[in-house]
Amino acid sequence: MKLAVVTAFPPSKVTLNEYGYHLVKNFVQKEEVSELVLMSDKTEAPKQLDFENCEKVKVNECWTFNSYANFFSIIRQVIKEKPETIFFNLQFVKFGDKKIPAALGLLLPMVLRLLGFKTMVLMHNILEQVDLENAGFTSNKLTQKIYNLIGTTLTRCILKANKVSVTINKYVDVLNAKYNTKNVVLIPHGTFESIKEPKFDLPAGPKKIMAFGKFGTYKKVEILIDAIVEIRKTNQEPIEVVIAGTDSPNTPGYLQSVKEKYAHVEGIIFTGYVEENDVERIFSDSTIVAFPYTSTTGSSGVLHQAGSYGKAVVMPDLGDLTLLVKDEGYKGEFFNPTCSSSLAKAISTILDDDTYRRRIAKTNFEAASSLSMDKIVDMYLNEFNIINSKKAKEKSLVSYI
Incomplete structure (x- = not known):
């Protein structure tokens, strides 16, 4: 399987870069993944590929935090790479903390599916469960209503991906109830490293x-x-x-x-x-x-x-x-x-x-x-196989590009 992963990646400081690192690290340990295209944000220093099977990773730095061009540059690179499956490691401010770049980035899973690609999204949060005031977005009640309206619209677009995974069971219930979804699955967050027994004794000192x-x-x-x-x-x-x-x-x-x-x-x-x-x-x-x-x-x-x-x-x-x-x-x-x-x-x-x-x-x-990252990645690979085994019922636009 040729897999594309759209994520921030170390040495990036953009949110979820650590999670992206551990996803990629564990994906390339699997025999099913023959090549992984890392569609990451641009960084001055080289990407941190310090793990086994890193030769499977093809780095494609094709987006920049808060850039209005991300929407087009990512689509262009996906068409060039032609992966079998595209996996997005997302939250609402993944592509920027400015409204338009952030929103355009969240439209990508839907647009790429319309272009004939298989897309799966991991959403680390859903707006319905975020306290906008305490989370630092806004304390203005009118602005909160506008945010919620925009968030609902963007969530509907994200749910147009082939599959959407969330990390908490309640999120599945909330999305199913509000959006009448049939493509949302629970895949827990998981633990970054393959677990080794820690020492429970405390180190010397304070x-x-x-x-x-x-x-x-x-x-x-x-x-x-x-x-x-x-x-x-x-x-x-x-x-x-x-x-x-x-x-x-x-x-x-x-x-x-x-x-x-x-x-x-x-x-x-x-x-x-x-x-x-x-x-x-x-x-x-x-x-x-x-x-x-x-x-x-x-x-x-x-x-x-x-x-x-x-x-x-x-x-x-x-x-x-x-x-x-x-x-x-x-x-x-x-x-x-x-x-x-x-x-x-x-x-x-x-x-x-x-x-x-x-x-x-x-x-x-x-x-x-019980939920180490290698087990979590197995769950994602199973979902990818389900997506790719279904006969395409949608008319692909790729041939016209």
Whole structure:
């Protein structure tokens, strides 16, 4: 099978680049995939092809974040490459945070299907489950209604692909109920690496409470720092806060403002952007992974990573995090997302009972092990085979191009 994957890819900083890396890495390990055309965003440094069978990958850098030309350049390259199946690794701001480039990119699966190609879309989030205000899009109620109208229209277009996969079971129910769909399937997010048994012992040195991601919209670290300050009043052992990641594109300068606000607080480490090769070390060095979220926008890759490295977690009891606990078996201490004292209590509950920490960590590792990325890729290949085995009932326009 000649497979095209449309995704951001390291060293890109565009959203979902890490997930794209692990998808491609695992696709090329499969015998069914004879060639993979990586239709990625343009980067100055070469793509990170540091895995086995990378010779199967043909890099085609054919789009740029926020470019109005992406729609045409991707179509042109697909027609040139003529893949058997095109797989899109998407969310609503994948091709840009400006409205027109973002929308044009989301039309591609439908348009390419009309041109006779087989298309499958992985949608990491759906607008119906996103709190637009907390996620940093807009707080204006009229603008929210406009966003929802546009989002509904774009979702209808995305659903014109041959298949659409989502990572949470509730998303299937929401889409089926609202759009009367018959081509939406559940394929879980999965865990990035093929699982190896982690060490549940803690490394020497201060205990590290780590938050990972892009911060400033619905991920805000003030509550975590305030919680650690509160814990230090009664707990004398050394504790550090590790903020691993960067500003959200919607809130430039956020982490710098946090540094200035909490300059008087010792033991706060800002790592900046974490390269793919450093992710394992960042997680392995952590005692607890914290989720200082006020909202969620899709299945949490960070929770799956925490599970794969055998880590205890503290998280708010809301949105998709709650669904993942219910559907996939993850475990953690819950806290009120608006109360630093609640977060301090959740962290202390784990810090003060190492047996409990280990139990949570092992439960999360078991949940992650059941859905490693190689198994997830097998699910996608099965869907590709179903798509390609069906006789085309649509009139192809490729012959006229």
